[in-house]
Amino acid sequence: MVDPLTSSLGEVVLHLLLAGGLGVLIGLEREQSESGGTFAGSRTFPLIALYGALVQAFFPAVLPVAFGMLVVPLTVAYVGKIWYEGDIGLTTLVAALVTVVLGAMTMHSDRGATIAIIVGGAVTVLLSMKGPVHEFADRIEESERRASVKFILVVLVVLPTLPDRSLDALYGLNPRFVWLMVVFVTGLGFVAYVLGQALGPERGIALTGIVGGFVSSTATTVSMAEKTTQNATLYHVCAFAVVTASIVMFPRALIEIAVVNPDLLPNVAFPLGAMTVVGVAAAGVLYWRTASDETVKPEELENPLRLQPALLFGAIFAAVLLVSEYANEWFGASGVYATAFFSGLADVDAMTITLSRLAAEGTVSTQVATTGIVIAAIANTFVKAALAWVLGTTELGKLVSIVLGVVVLSGLVFLWL
Structure with missing residues (x-):
């Protein structure tokens, strides 16, 4: 685990930057595809990732509670998105929850950070392939x-x-x-x-x-x-x-x-x-x-x-x-x-x-x-x-x-x- 009390400041900052970078990567994709709408985009997703990273680094014992607390405002924002935009897609909401986990993984360990990079890249690719995936499903x-x-x-x-x-x-x-x-x-x-x-x-x-x-x-x-x-x-x-x-x-x-x-x-x-x-x-x-x-x-x-x-x-x-x-x-x-x-x-x-x-x-x-x-x-x-x-x-x-x-x-x- 990347312990902020025992690890060097440079190591902690590096892992935090990694968490923010993964959030930016997913957030940019959501914003460019216009799938996030007013719900979340290139600023919200890195903040969500940093939220998970900071909780994991300084308050790991309360990470499940912190995750649950984030679900409430995300759900409210999602309901508002449905109300104003008429879009009931769950993809962006689920992507936001995954981003929290990815942020926490970057602070868990070096192996966790590596896996977070792999999963974050895979998530971004999957999100960007909405058209081909739906076309594939329609052909079956x-x-x-x-x-x-x-x-x-x-x-x-x-x-x-x-x-x-x-x-x-x-x-x-x-x-x-x-x-x-x-x-x-x-x-x-x-x-x-x-x-x-x-x-x-x-x-x-x-x-x-x-x-x-x-x-x-x-x-x-x-x-x-x-x-x-x-x-x-x-x-x-x-x-x-x-x-x-x-x-x-x-x-x-x-x-x-x-x-x-x-x-x-x-x-x-x-x-x-x-x-x-x-x-x-x-x-x-x-x-x-x-x-x-x-x-x-x-x-x-x-x-x-x-x-x-x-x-x-x-x-x-x-x-x-x-x-x-x-x-x-x-x-x-x-x-x-x-x-x-x-x-x-x-x-x-x-x-x-x-x-x-x-x-x-x-x-x-x-x-x-x-x-x-x-x-x-x-x-x-x-x-x-x-x-x-x-x-x-x-x-x-x-x-x-x-x-x-x-x-x-x-x-x-x-x-x-």
């Missing part, structure tokens, strides 16, 4: 909203009730870990989905591939392949989208490894990083070869926050985890590699998380885990090329196969080095 259909709410409720109810230990009845599986990974993978897809919705239907083909790769690279490949059967001249731009969606799988896998087993990341980053770099270069050549007037409107991807696909992934992940453990026990590394290849044909995420977990537990070696993850990624890349051949035109199949073939070859070369 009612059925999608219900599906998302249902998924979130199930997550909040189920996750805390699951035992966080291996259960003999489930052949040694940890139910909470399995469900937590389901939520994590679904969350990755949802972030990309939100990005795609926020950018709107007019987003470029490059962003279409990136977003599609995080949400569902298979769905993106199928969509682009079908478009070439409708218009064969689009095979260049569709190939670019397929390749982009396919190579996004590699950094996505690296994110999953970083979360589940950070110690494994340096080993896997080398081959998957090489495949990403080569893929980006190949995609760049494709983009350069694509005519400037070639455009294709992507199919809208489904919201990943849906219960049925999440449960399906959970079942696949649990099965892959069990099969991998027994395959390693019975057949050693070759069993793991075979499992990685066949599971990679359907889903890379399950195998990536499985081998990251097994390596963290010491069940498999780092080298076996690294090789298995690369094998799964290569198998899934083959699937994208096969889909391009089967569902798309011959030109699309050839182009995608050549590009992804080079990507796969680079991964194998760097894996063997």
Whole structure:
């Protein structure tokens, strides 16, 4: 805690200035957006932040009381704003209350000050994105909203009730870990989905591939392949989208490894990083070869926050985890590699998380885990090329196969080095 009695005067003043600066930042945004109206603006918000900072510094024991006392005049001012301006929005009022907390955090500790800076910046960005956020909400259909709410409720109810230990009845599986990974993978897809919705239907083909790769690279490949059967001249731009969606799988896998087993990341980053770099270069050549007037409107991807696909992934992940453990026990590394290849044909995420977990537990070696993850990624890349051949035109199949073939070859070369 930044104690004014023991800390230097310079340190106390610095933290007070930080509190005031955060208040100014939020206040300017409220005033420039005209959302605060006569309620609060560039002068009121820094005063509110300083109020929280000074109370925390000199009277920390009464901070809850001081916070409650501030709620009364803020509520009166808010009612007056409704009366005179007819605006019942709660955003500015809530922002003012958050600013009090941020001011107090700057005086709590150095870590509190750092978090206050991060949260203050995030709050300012969120406040300034009123238009895009509301447009995004308007684009979501009612059925999608219900599906998302249902998924979130199930997550909040189920996750805390699951035992966080291996259960003999489930052949040694940890139910909470399995469900937590389901939520994590679904969350990755949802972030990309939100990005795609926020950018709107007019987003470029490059962003279409990136977003599609995080949400569902298979769905993106199928969509682009079908478009070439409708218009064969689009095979260049569709190939670019397929390749982009396919190579996004590699950094996505690296994110999953970083979360589940950070110690494994340096080993896997080398081959998957090489495949990403080569893929980006190949995609760049494709983009350069694509005519400037070639455009294709992507199919809208489904919201990943849906219960049925999440449960399906959970079942696949649990099965892959069990099969991998027994395959390693019975057949050693070759069993793991075979499992990685066949599971990679359907889903890379399950195998990536499985081998990251097994390596963290010491069940498999780092080298076996690294090789298995690369094998799964290569198998899934083959699937994208096969889909391009089967569902798309011959030109699309050839182009995608050549590009992804080079990507796969680079991964194998760097894996063997």
